[in-house]
Amino acid sequence: MSTGHYTRAPSGERTGFWRRCVAVFLDGIAIASVTTILFTVSKTGSYFLSFLIALAYYTCFEGGRRGQTLGKRVLGIRVVDINTGESIGYNRAAVRYLGSILSALAIYIGYLWMLWDAERQTWHDKFVHSVVVPESAYPVR
Numbered sequence: 001m002s003t004g005h006y007t008r009a010p011s012g013e014r015t016g017f018w019r020r021c022v023a024v025f026l027d028g029i030a031i032a033s034v035t036t037i038l039f040t041v042s043k044t045g046s047y048f049l050s051f052l053i054a055l056a057y058y059t060c061f062e063g064g065r066r067g068q069t070l071g072k073r074v075l076g077i078r079v080v081d082i083n084t085g086e087s088i089g090y091n092r093a094a095v096r097y098l099g100s101i102l103s104a105l106a107i108y109i110g111y112l113w114m115l116w117d118a119e120r121q122t123w124h125d126k127f128v129h130s131v132v133v134p135e136s137a138y139p140v141r
Contacts, residue, residue: 012085013137014120015077020132026071031057055097063093066140076135082119083129085138092128099124 031054038053039045061069067078067087079096081088088096103110103123110123119131 011082011119012131013134015075015132015134016120017115019075019077020114023069023071023075023077026074027057027069030070055094058097058100059090059094061093062096063088063090068135072132077132078135078138078140079125079130079132080138081129082121082125082131085133088128088130092130096124096128096130099127 031050034057035045035050035053038049058069061072062079065087066073067080072078079088079093080086100110100122103113106123114120114122114125119125121131125131
């Protein structure tokens, strides 16, 4: 009996929780590696610079044609527009990353939301109308 923009029946295959968790973990390693190298070379470090690196990483990779960060690529999953199955673009990828911070700040409820959502969307997916799907079901064209 639910109505509204976000409450419709699943429209295709979606990626499960654990594959998404492993991808986020691998992305964290990649971002931490780059940040550590930059901090070591420049002999300075800041949370703001770390934030900018992560924002650039997620925006460039998830907003690109493939819709995949390095972690997502290893796991064979990608971010796509829920309506078209195409790339979400750079602007929406940046908003999605910012939304992921909100998902985490709310004691990770925004991430866990996918466990009971019909489309397996996290809050940051809902913010930009995206879903995470297996690359095999939604191949890059």
